[in-house]
Amino acid sequence: MPLTIVEILLGVLKIFSFMMPVLISVALLVYMERKVLGAIQLRRGPNVVGPFGILQSFADVLKLLTKENLLPTNSNKFLFIFAPMLTLLLALIAWAVIPVSSTYVIANINIGILYLFAVSSFGVYGVIIAGWASNSQYPFLGALRSAAQMISYEVSIGFVIITVLICVGSLNLIDIVESQKNVWFALPLFPMFVVFIISALAETNRLPFDLPEDEATLVAGFFTEYSSISFGLFFLGEYANMILMSSLTVILFLGGWYPPIDIFPLNAIPGLIWFCFKVFLILFVFLWVRATFPRYRYDQLMRLGWKIFLPLTLIWVVLTSSFLFYFDMLPK
Amino acid sequence: MFALGTFYFFSIFLIFTSLSVIFSKNPVNSVLFLVLSFLNTTFLFILIGAEFVGIILAIVYIGAVAILFLFVVMMLDIELIDIVSNIKKYIPLASMFGIVIISEIIYLTVVKVSKGDLVFQVSNTNNTESIGNVLYTKFFIDFQLSGIALLLAMIGAIVLTHIYKPSIKRQNIYDQNSVIGSERVSLKNVKKGEGIDT
Numbered sequence: 122m123p124l125t126i127v128e129i130l131l132g133v134l135k136i137f138s139f140m141m142p143v144l145i146s147v148a149l150l151v152y153m154e155r156k157v158l159g160a161i162q163l164r165r166g167p168n169v170v171g172p173f174g175i176l177q178s179f180a181d182v183l184k185l186l187t188k189e190n191l192l193p194t195n196s197n198k199f200l201f202i203f204a205p206m207l208t209l210l211l212a213l214i215a216w217a218v219i220p221v222s223s224t225y226v227i228a229n230i231n232i233g234i235l236y237l238f239a240v241s242s243f244g245v246y247g248v249i250i251a252g253w254a255s256n257s258q259y260p261f262l263g264a265l266r267s268a269a270q271m272i273s274y275e276v277s278i279g280f281v282i283i284t285v286l287i288c289v290g291s292l293n294l295i296d297i298v299e300s301q302k303n304v305w306f307a308l309p310l311f312p313m314f315v316v317f318i319i320s321a322l323a324e325t326n327r328l329p330f331d332l333p334e335d336e337a338t339l340v341a342g343f344f345t346e347y348s349s350i351s352f353g354l355f356f357l358g359e360y361a362n363m364i365l366m367s368s369l370t371v372i373l374f375l376g377g378w379y380p381p382i383d384i385f386p387l388n389a390i391p392g393l394i395w396f397c398f399k400v401f402l403i404l405f406v407f408l409w410v411r412a413t414f415p416r417y418r419y420d421q422l423m424r425l426g427w428k429i430f431l432p433l434t435l436i437w438v439v440l441t442s443s444f445l446f447y448f449d450m451l452p453k
Numbered sequence: 454m455f456a457l458g459t460f461y462f463f464s465i466f467l468i469f470t471s472l473s474v475i476f477s478k479n480p481v482n483s484v485l486f487l488v489l490s491f492l493n494t495t496f497l498f499i500l501i502g503a504e505f506v507g508i509i510l511a512i513v514y515i516g517a518v519a520i521l522f523l524f525v526v527m528m529l530d531i532e533l534i535d536i537v538s539n540i541k542k543y544i545p546l547a548s549m550f551g552i553v554i555i556s557e558i559i560y561l562t563v564v565k566v567s568k569g570d571l572v573f574q575v576s577n578t579n580n581t582e583s584i585g586n587v588l589y590t591k592f593f594i595d596f597q598l599s600g601i602a603l604l605l606a607m608i609g610a611i612v613l614t615h616i617y618k619p620s621i622k623r624q625n626i627y628d629q630n631s632v633i634g635s636e637r638v639s640l641k642n643v644k645k646g647e648g649i650d651t
Binding site: 200230231232235236238239242243245246249250253261264265268269272275292420421 | 481485488504505508509511512515516517520521523524527528579581624
């Protein structure tokens with residue numbers, strides 16, 4: 122089946138129609154983070170560049186672009202430059218399978234959820250390569266912490282995804298959303314929803330689990346040695362990952378593009394708007410958590426992951442599957 | 454034609470990365486090449502239509518196993534010269550493994566195919582469903598046995614590395630939270646000129 126030029130061009134356009142909104146929403150998310158933190162801490166936040174300071178992030182990006190890109194001595198030059206590129210690449214290719222409405226998706230593949238899980242688990246390579254290639258102690262310690270942390274929380278994320286998959290009976294993301302038409306999984310699987318959000322915080326290295334970039338002990342963690350655009354790429358990648366994990370939460374638990382109740386004024390709003398609104402709410406939770414909770418200690422972080430979340434999610438997998446089996450509700 | 458081209462591209466790249474795993478002088482580079490070769494294997498699996506196997510391979514090997522390798526290799530301070538000079542020592546063992554693996558491949562590709570055991574059957578279920586249908590039915594014993602082998606390896610690793618010392622201080626959050634004020638602080642009437650016997 123040879124592809125025609127038109128099909129290829131349309132594909133490229135479709136990819137851009139995902140990539141540009143993601144990158145722009147990263148800039149707006151940074152602005153939103155600073156405004157929300159400002160409001161919670163009774164400050165004003167950015168308010169100088171543009172109306173209400175909305176162009177602040179774009180000004181920051183321009184500043185980063187004009188700075189000099191420094192390479193530490195005796196660092197592994199190729200890997201040092203490769204790591205931030207890998208981080209942003211992984212944060213962007215994951216969007217290939219995210220369905221933002223019932224028809225609009227770049228690639229509707231059979232194993233969409235596994236693809237997302239795989240891509241999000243590769244994210245640790247950007248961090249660990251950056252830490253090692255910098256040839257410096259603080260980044261290295263940050264990288265090791267982050268490797269252990271991300272692997273630990275992936276285990277519980279895996280079990281949460283399995284619980285949802287048992288209820289759906291398909292690995293396709295559109296099927297997962299469509300099976301939530303009547304009731305969102307956040308209600309029957311509420312504990313799993315909470316575990317997933319907390320694990321998403323740990324997976325994206327956000328507060329209160331931002332030990333890889335803990336200022337008080339590690340300067341800036343794995344990107345201590347990065348400057349200019351290579352730092353900018355890490356920054357973009359991290360925030361794009363936050364948006365990605367939020368949309369994954371929306372797809373798995375909050376019914377994707379479906380309104381809460383299927384009645385007139387709600388179901389007249391297009392699905393894309395519902396999807397973006399839910400992602401926005403989850404992102405607000407991310408920022409709210411950041412302003413509210415102090416940072417975890419490293420052993421507390423590991424204890425939470427392995428001794429609380431792992432047994433809890435494992436029991437819920439068994440409970441959910443036994444319940445569905447007993448009442449003969451397993452998806453055919 | 455396109456599929457054939459991509460197949461040759463990925464398989465040649467796979468051979469190159471696998472050789473680089475052995476010939477890299479820096480062990481960290483070796484592990485990164487190993488990751489690349491896992492990635493190529495994933496692509497090859499996806500190319501023959503086994504997308505489930507391919508992605509599971511990526512999740513397990515790239516997402517977990519290789520990261521732990523990288524973790525360990527980065528922390529070890531290995532002398533580069535030692536590895537290069539020791540390479541000859543491993544040749545007999547390595548060639549033994551090589552012969553076993555090559556004979557397995559020949560058995561599978563030549564003998565089994567000529568008997569017709571491995572003929573590709575087109576089914577209308579996708580391969581996730583096909584694996585799900587046979588995993589706990591036809592291959593129940595094999596699956597459980599490999600699970601037990603992994604469990605044993607895990608217990609072995611824990612037994613080898615776990616050190617229990619009573620002197621290690623551990624935090625018990627339940628004990629900390631169940632403390633009441635009178636256990637920690639008490640009010641004493643101290644007479645003038647005398648101390649308190651603690």
